[in-house]
Amino acid sequence: MVCIPGKAKIKGIAERVSGMNKEKENIDLLLKRNVSEQLAGVNWDELNAAISKKLNQAGRSKTRTVKYRRVFKIAAGIAAAAAVVLIAVTVRTDTPTTVRFENGGKAVVKFVESKGSASVELKHTSTKAAVMVDVGASLRRVAKCDIEIIDASVDKEKNGRQAAWIIIRMPEPVLADNGVSRDETDFACLM
Amino acid sequence: MNDSLKDQTGNIERLVKASQAGDRGTFDELVRLYQMRAMKIAVRMLGNTNEAAEAVQSGFVKAYLNIDRLREPKRFEAWFFRIIANTAISQRRAAQCRAEKIKIAGGCGSKKVLSPVEGQIGEELKEAIRRAMLKLSKKEAKAIALFGMEDLSREKVAEIMGCSSETVRWYVFRARQKLKVLLKEYLE
Numbered sequence: 001m002v003c004i005p006g007k008a009k010i011k012g013i014a015e016r017v018s019g020m021n022k023e024k025e026n027i028d029l030l031l032k033r034n035v036s037e038q039l040a041g042v043n044w045d046e047l048n049a050a051i052s053k054k055l056n057q058a059g060r061s062k063t064r065t066v067k068y069r070r071v072f073k074i075a076a077g078i079a080a081a082a083a084v085v086l087i088a089v090t091v092r093t094d095t096p097t098t099v100r101f102e103n104g105g106k107a108v109v110k111f112v113e114s115k116g117s118a119s120v121e122l123k124h125t126s127t128k129a130a131v132m133v134d135v136g137a138s139l140r141r142v143a144k145c146d147i148e149i150i151d152a153s154v155d156k157e158k159n160g161r162q163a164a165w166i167i168i169r170m171p172e173p174v175l176a177d178n179g180v181s182r183d184e185t186d187f188a189c190l191m
Numbered sequence: 192m193n194d195s196l197k198d199q200t201g202n203i204e205r206l207v208k209a210s211q212a213g214d215r216g217t218f219d220e221l222v223r224l225y226q227m228r229a230m231k232i233a234v235r236m237l238g239n240t241n242e243a244a245e246a247v248q249s250g251f252v253k254a255y256l257n258i259d260r261l262r263e264p265k266r267f268e269a270w271f272f273r274i275i276a277n278t279a280i281s282q283r284r285a286a287q288c289r290a291e292k293i294k295i296a297g298g299c300g301s302k303k304v305l306s307p308v309e310g311q312i313g314e315e316l317k318e319a320i321r322r323a324m325l326k327l328s329k330k331e332a333k334a335i336a337l338f339g340m341e342d343l344s345r346e347k348v349a350e351i352m353g354c355s356s357e358t359v360r361w362y363v364f365r366a367r368q369k370l371k372v373l374l375k376e377y378l379e
Binding site for chain 1: 215218219222223226227230231234235238239240243244247248249251252255256316317320335339367370371374377378
């Protein structure tokens with residue numbers, strides 16, 4: 001069943017809708033007129049100058065911020081590069097290189113900075129000696145470690161230690177085995 | 192989109208890109224192009240030219256400092272009007288506090304009925320509109336202020352406000368309902 005409103009009711013609804021629209025229009029008109037009247041008194045050049053002044057002030061602080069940001073970026077870049085170098089060095093030192101000598105001996109060297117050639121001063125008597133290592137082409141470094149060479153001719157029973165062992169005294173001492181029958185020049189050196 | 196509108200959009204995009212590259216002169220050009228519309232929005236929201244001018248100045252400074260963060264230069268208008276509306280909202284809080292103080296001090300006297308259609312709007316009615324606008328919620332105030340800009344479509348207002356156009360319509364409806372009650376004496 002469809003309920004059709006009577007003419008009077010339709011008229012009433014139409015009047016109400018019309019009234020609502022009128023109110024809506026009045027509010028919009030009131031706001032619009034308020035804005036246009038208020039803006040009529042605005043000195044646009046003055047406002048423009050005020051904005052310009054504020055932008056100049058902001059621009060100066062922006063330049064300072066950019067400058068500091070740039071310095072900070074450079075510092076951060078340097079720190080990052082240093083960290084990368086450190087990581088690279090750490091990774092490289094994990095890879096030992098075997099170096100052979102003229103007399104047939106060899107040394108296992110872990111390079112701190114870069115791979116290169118290494119030479120070790122050999123002592124045939126039990127003594128302490130510094131290890132000379134050439135790192136790269138031009139750098140010559142003296143290892144900061146003492147090497148105790150055990151004379152191979154000394155009887156094992158006498159000193160209680162086995163020959164052909166090199167003990168390198170480092171913060172973390174490392175023992176390298178070069179085999180029982182080899183002489184003491186076949187040793188391991190850790191940088 | 193007609194040719195002149197395309198040209199205008201292209202021109203603004205060019206100015207925005209130059210400003211992003213650090214050209215201060217082109218930003219001044221943007222200021223000249225947008226200061227009037229920015230003032231319209233701020234005045235609608237704050238109901239006072241001095242407060243609106245302050246909000247507009249702060250809005251332009253914020254836009255200038257952050258223009259390099261605007262990823263799509265063609266959306267400058269919506270981005271900039273959002274800054275202006277948000278700055279005006281912040282300004283409103285201070286204005287609301289001042290209005291409260293005046294209210295405590297004894298209000299603003301008797302009301303005089305003035306027709307909005309005929310004659311000039313008096314200072315008293317301006318003050319009444321300002322107070323009424325301050326009583327709207329942030330979103331209602333934003334919606335009715337932006338919706339009243341003839342050159343902004345409902346879709347554009349929705350983009351500025353970050354909501355759907357239906358939601359904008361609802362906020363505008365609510366704002367009108369509230370203003371109808373608050374400005375009843377002046378609308379009769």
